[in-house]
Amino acid sequence: MRYLGLLLALGATVLFGALSWWAPRYFGLFFIIAAMFLVVGVRDLFQAEHALLRNYPLLAHFRWFFESIRPEIRQYLIESDTEAAPFSREQRGQVYARAKGANDADPFGTELNVYAEGHEWLAHSMAARKPAETPPRIDIGGPDCTRPYSASTLNISAMSFGSLSANAIRALNKGAAMGAFAHDTGEGSISRHHKEFGGDLIWEIGSGYFGCRAEDGGFDRDQFVERATDDQVKMVEIKLSQGAKPGHGGVLPGRKVTPEIAEARGVPVGQTCESPPYHTAFSTPIEMMEFIADLREGCGGKPVGFKLCIGHGWQFMSLAKAMLKTGITPDFIVVDGSEGGTGAAPLELADNVGTPLREGLIWAHNTLVGAGLRERIKIGASGKITSGFRMASNMALGADWCNTARGFMFAVGCVQSESCHTDRCPTGVATQDPWRQRALVVPDKAERVASFHKATVRAMQEVVATVGLDDPAQLAPEHLCRRTHDSEIQSADQVYRFLKTGELLVAGAQSGRYEHAWTRAQAESFLPRSHAA
Secondary structure: OOOHHHHHHHHHHHHHHHHHHHOHHHHHHHHHHHHHHHHHHHHHHHOOOOHHHHHOOOHHHHHHHHHHOHHHHHHHHHOOOOOOOOOOHHHHHHHHHHHHOOOOOOOOOOOOOOOOOOOEEEOOOOOOOOOOOOOOEEEEOOOOOOOOEEEEOEEEOOOOEOOEOHHHHHHHHHHHHHHOOOEEOOOOOOOHHHHOOOOOEEEEEOOOOOOOEOOOOOEOHHHHHHHHOOOOEEEEEEEOOOOOOOOOOEEEOHHHOOHHHHHHHOOOOOOOEEEOOOOOOOOOHHHHHHHHHHHHHHOOOOOEEEEEOOOOHHHHHHHHHHHHHHOOOOOEEEEEOOOOOOOOOOHHHHHHOOOOHHHHHHHHHHHHHHOOOHHHOEEEEEOOOOOHHHHHHHHHOOOOEEEEOHHHHHHOOOOOOOOHHHOOOOOOOOOOOHHHHOOOOHHHHHHHHHHHHHHHHHHHHHHHHHOOOOOHHHOOHHHEEEEEEOOEEEEHHHHOOOOOOOHHHOOOOOOOHHHHHHHHOEOOEOOOHHHOO
16 A cells, blocks of 8 residues: 555556557547656655655655645634634634624624633623713823824734735735824834835834844934934834744844845845844843933934833833833833734744733733832733724723734735745735735725724724723723633632732832742842842
8 A cells, every 4th residue: 555656656657658659649648647646656765855755655745735735624624613723713704804894793692611711701880881982092101201192092013014015014004094093113114115105103123223223233323313203103112022932033034135125124135134132222121211211312202112021020020120210211011922923933932932911911010000100101912912802801901002913914814824934925914925915905905904993993992881981991900700610700800919009119018929029120130139240
C-alpha cells in the first residue's frame, strides 16, 4: 500500500502510452499527465528531504494538501457557532451583519451555556431606561492638556500601514471620518493613506520612533513636532508593549520597505530597520513622565498617553509613583490584553506572555484609584472587543472607552483565514500584494466600517439602558455578574478587589497583593526596590 500511488502512476503511464501509440489524438494527453505523476513519484522515492515522501511517494502529497485546507474545512463545515477561536462564527457573523447594516437579531434563544462556570451577564433593572438618542463621547485631556479631544466610546485600535494594505487603511480612515471616531495609526506612523480622507488620528509612537526617527534610530523631536501639530492628529500614544507580543521588538526586512512604507516611517527604501524591545528616549519611570510632558508641549497641548500590556504589576505602579513625584500625568492609558492578536508573534509570546485584558484593566484602574490619580487620567481597553456587551463589561471594570482592531478588520472583509503573516490575505486586508488588495473596494468597505461602529455603539447604549443607567460612565463592577460555580453567582465587585481613592497612600493599610507590589515599586527605576542599584 505504501507504493500504491507510484504503482498506479506506472500502470497508467504504460496503459495510456500503449493506447496513445494506437490513437494519439484521443489518449496522448492522458499519457502525458500519467507520465508527469510517475516522474513526481520516482522523485519522491529517491529525494532525501522528506521521509514521508520516501515511504509514501505521491500519496504523501494528498496528506499535505488536506492539511493545508484544514483551517477552511474546520471554519466552514465543522466548527460550532460559539466555541471556535480566536473569534467564533457567531461573533464574526454579528460583525458582518452590523457592517452591512443587515438584521443582526438572533432567533430562538441563546446558544451559550448560561449555566457554565464563567458565564457572564449584566444585571438588568426593573426601571430600565430608553437609550439616549446621541452616542456618548469621552473628553480626554488632563489638567496639563490645553487641547482635549472628545472621543467616541469605540475607536480603531493600532494597526500599521505595512501590516494592513493601503486599501484597508484608506477604508478604515474614511469610515472613521464618516462615523466621527478615531483611527490609531499603529507604530508604523502616519502614511499618505491615513491622510487621504481626513479621519481623526491617534499617532502611535513605538520604540522604532517611525515618523520621528533620527538616523541612529533614536527619537527626533523636530520631526515629531512637524507631524504631531497636524490638525488631523488628535492624540499621541507611546507604545510600551502590545498584547500580541508584549516585551518583544521587531525587525522590518529591507525587502518589505517599499517607497510608500519608507515615506511613512522615515527610513531608507530597502533598508532593514529594527524596533527594539525598549525605548531609548527614556530609561526610568521619571524620565518617561518627562518625555510625556515634552511630547505634550511639542504637539501643542494635545492629549499624550501610552499603551501597554500589563506585565509586572509593580512596574506599572512605578509609573504611578513617578507621576506622584513629578506631578506629570499622561492624559490617557490604553490597556491592551494578551488576547490581542493583529500582529504576528511567536507562539510562546501569543499564548503564554502578558496579562489578559480584564486583569490588566483592573490592575491599572486600581493602581490609579489607590494612588489618587484616576480623576486625571482616562483609561481605554483594547483586546477582543466586537460587541456592545464587551464594551459595557469593560467599562464596568474601569474603562472609559474601548478600542478594537480585529472587529474593524472583519468590517473591511477579513474572514479569519489566519494568513496575515504570509502576504497572501484572501480578501486584501493584510497584504502588500497590489493584485490581492485590489479586491478591497474602499468606498464600500468604508461604509461598512462606519455602519459596524454605529451599530455596536448603539448596542452598548441599549445594554446600558437595560441596566437602568443613562450613561456608560455610570457602569460599576456591581452591574457585571459571573457564574463562579454551578450554584454560585457573584458580581464583579465580589470576584475582584477594588481599591478606594488614595488607599495605597495610607500608612498601615491592609496587606494584599496591591500593597505588596506598591512597596516594591519605585519612581527612579523599572527594577523592583529590592534589586535596584
